[in-house]
Amino acid sequence: MNRHRPTRYFARSQVTLVRAVWMVVAAILAAMTVFPLFWMVSIAFKTSSEAFSPNLVPAAPTWENFSYVLTGVPFLRYMFNSLFVSATVTIVALFFHSMAGYALARLRFPGREMIFLAIFSTLLVSLPVIIVPLFIIVKAMGMLNSYAGLIVPAIFNAFGIFLLRQYYLSLPREIEEAAVIDGAGYWRIYWSVILPLSRPILSALTILFFLANWNAFLWPLTIVSDPDLWVVQVGIANFKGQYSASWNYIMAASAIVAVPMLVLFVIFQRQIMDSIKTSGLK
Template sequence: MSTTAELPCSGGRLDVGKAVRLALATVLALVQLFPLLWMVSGAFKSTEDARGASLIPQHPTFHNITEVFTRIPYAKYLFNSLLTSVIVTLLLVFFGSMAAYALARLKFRGREPLFAVIFSTLMVAMPVILVPLFMVVAKVGLVNSYAGLILPVAFTAFPIFLMRQFYLQFPRELEEAADLDGCGYLRRFVTIVLPLSRSMLAALAVTTFLSTWNSFLWPLTVAKDSDLWVVQVGMSQFQNQYGGDWSLIMAGSLVAAVPTLLLFLVLQRQIVESVKASGLKG
């Protein structure tokens, strides 16, 4: 049965199946975008406009955004989130990719059991290890410190798993020239493998940054001093205090979302390329 139909006006042919998929994708995109559009709209609404159901502000104002920075040390929260997210991302991407390459290329006894142990940690949720992890951090004196915010979450199994799967499909022929030149594993990794892994590393960096930026449970647990609060914890406390003023809540949420949106827009090409590269066959 044909999935095309004649266009009576132009004489062309319309792929009905493709049109249905396009319409479905458009609807899903609008559903996903509507909360974001509502947040942007609410951030610029006055208190009176916020009570209405209109998506377009009747009296747009920037007062809400400036008011958020005035009522709480929001700039400090943003700085703490940016600092922790950047450091965690750098540590995870660098050491995770290095460990993944070792597990994919080096041959040593116990390699597979070691990877199985690392992989099994992905099955353990943060709430399960929250108390023992906090006890360890408290024992070494890292509570209420940037080190306590960063180090416990800077070494996880997901980057190792993701990059190992990529390196297993990485063509060995690309590394043979380095073998002929007498390059060791470390030099081969730095000069050949890393430059050819840029797209996957970019995708890993984006997901890691977003995960760290949006983290709430661990920063809430380890940082009792408000000077160390990240933006998610600060917004939670702000909402508890000004929960009735939705314009302020939307303004704070918009400011918190801007860095992640900018990061995605800048690196979206690398993310698409990483999806293509994941199908690379050796």
Template sequence: MGTVLGLLTIFPLLWMVSGAFKPEDEIWNMSLLPSSPTLDNFIYVFTEVPFLRYMFNSFFVSAVVTVAALLFHSMAAYALARLKFRGRETIFMVIFSTLLVSLPVVLIPTFVVVRTLGLLDSYAGLIIPMIFNAFGIFLLRQFYLGLPDELEEAAMIDGAGYWRIFWNVVLPLSKPILSALAVFFFLANWNSFIWPLTITANPDLRVVQVGIATFQQQYAANWNYVLAAATVAAAPTLLMFFFFQKQIVASIKTSGIK
């Protein structure tokens, strides 16, 4: 049963990759092996459509959001896990409760704020609202709660303050979970569609998922081009999971999530 479900899950991916190499007259052939493979679909995507621009926009936004989120989330999680101050648990519960709020609920209020700040049609508008993620703070806090107190006590005896302990002790120990979160954050923003579609009208700021949607509308009769574009957009996702699968598993083991 598990094998059947696995095959059903992977078949659409294999069909997409296969269709990307098929000429137009073979696109609806359900065979996974094209009789006459061609690279013309990929050449068309990169020469006739500004697809490289779309990919650059997605990569830039995803990379900046990932770096900023890891920095701010790790500091917030460390404070909520290791520092003692009044209202700590209340603040954490408020942050944690935002996991129950989906994007459609906050889409219009966030749009109004971004418009008021003059961030429509800008990289800042694509990046800043996406930095906060309660899941990242929660996961890092769970990891920091599991760190031995002796590490901080030894650093304090040597004269280190909280800031130095965070940078020199806590962050080096957080590499596995930070690597996993980097994958999650990057892929979440790489696959983002609703928010970029909402706040950008400038084609030069179009991200790859919005670009594919536009591409699909323009070339609805040429699915070989659409599948080639989708294959190129999916490649970073597959590569990141392939190279960082060990870090993802390690982060789940060390964060206390079963």
């Protein structure tokens, strides 16, 4: 028995060493993630003369930057535009994407796999590649400088359809078969059975869709020239051009924009963790 003790002690030391290394790596990555946020917040509380000082902690924190951003420019209007566009796109996209994902996962019809491959292939095409023809189409439809021009092109997202299809393929068919025996049709099965089971994955997609549209910049910049329809990212870009040296105002605006995302994540963090465990996103 004594001959095995050094071996066991050595094995435990190796495990402890590996854990310590991973903890150090995790701490470094966490510091790299948190530092830019801390730097942004620290500058947001500095005066213009202190903005480029090496001290991260401001000597005398001030709320003047936030007050100016909220009252000196129509920033609340920009936030309303972003909130309205992001919420509308998220709700409409989840509704249509869930129906498309259910049809591609459960219904059998000719060309189903080809349709799915065609939708999935659009993930290889980025927005800058199609922005010119998309702009021409939107202009021909009379949707320039309108909420429709901001919302309609952003609804389609192949990633959401793909993710929901893969999630629905993992659901047991016995649940649907029991609903069919009870006399339920496709719509009743989708609405009363599939959607309640989709809450974890829909919560995760809510965060992803809302965040993507909240941070959208290129398409709103291209499609809208009316300042009353600017979203927050376009507003911050214009704010930067107008006050190129006032980084304290820019960081204050960025901090305000980050707050809704933090609140949304806190609300849906449990559903996001459940979706990661149940949908295979590891």
